[in-house]
Amino acid sequence: MVQTIRIEAEAREQAGKGAARATRRQGLVPAVIYGAKQASTLAALDPRDVMKQMNKGGWQSHLFEVAVKGGATERCLMRDVQFHPVTDRPIHVDFQRLSAGSRIRVKVAVHFLNEDTCPGIKAGGVLNVVRREIEVMADPENVPEAFEIDLAAAEIGDGMRWSAVKDQFGAKPAIIGRDFMVASIAAPTVVEDAPAAAPGPVEAIKQKAPAAGAAAPAKGGKKK
Structure with a gap:
């Protein structure tokens, strides 16, 4: 069965681009947990925890328990990870909260x-x-x-x-x-040898021409 992975997270109080940039300046990755008809939970993750999951592969089918410090432990899926276009460091993570009995x-x-x-x-x-x-x-x-x-x-x-x-x-x-x-x-691909190409007009003329220095054929029969 799919493994459940626990991730420790810090709570974030404010949403928005400015708050997200402030979180990144602290060396953390802003994240949001949404779904199950509940209010979104804002969190901040250690980038090493995010990259650890990225390097494992198959992260989209893993279950996560995101333990937000001072709050609830959210059971969710990691749905999307955004990366910096130059450094390739994670800059935002989206989690989808799971509700009981849902597929x-x-x-x-x-x-x-x-x-x-x-x-x-x-x-x-x-x-x-x-x-x-x-x-x-x-x-x-x-x-x-x-x-x-x-x-x-x-x-x-x-x-x-x-x-x-x-x-x-x-x-x-x-x-x-x-x-x-x-x-x-x-079935295996069989590669057949291509037939030799017929000589073009220039090549054909060259093949018929006498070699350099060869005697030209005599005209008019024997010399007297």
């Missing part, structure tokens, strides 16, 4: 099992990944770290669709009404 829209990575022993790949086929992530509506308590598709029996030409996911954890795909493609085993 959340998340992107879950796809992992492929037995790729090394897949008969189609061993025969020269190529794994063509259509979707490295699948967007689903899921129970916050039951979001998987990744969906798994087994390639143990996949041959060249086979397609792996949503129905091939081993355990869907009760999630419902955002794409409704069809068993969409996730990956396929494509």
Whole structure:
């Protein structure tokens, strides 16, 4: 199941660009927690905590408990992170608060099992990944770290669709009404040698011309 990550945060009293700049001057990252029909909570984060999650990857499918000092611990998803265009440092974070019984829209990575022993790949086929992530509506308590598709029996030409996911954890795909493609085993690309190009007019004349220094053919038969 998806992991829950705790982040310590400072409280912010004022919103707006000026207040956000003041927070950054203190070496912190301004953040806001919104949703669940409640008033937004303003917070300030340690930039090292933000970058730690960015470097992990998969942060959009992780659950967070943001513990605001002097306030409540908010259970939420990290929805957006803004970065400075020059320094690439985080400058703002948006969290979405989770309400009881609600489903959340998340992107879950796809992992492929037995790729090394897949008969189609061993025969020269190529794994063509259509979707490295699948967007689903899921129970916050039951979001998987990744969906798994087994390639143990996949041959060249086979397609792996949503129905091939081993355990869907009760999630419902955002794409409704069809068993969409996730990956396929494509046939190897055969590159044929290109035929030699026919000589152009200039080359043809050069090929017919006698070599330099060669005697010209005699005219009119034998010399007397």
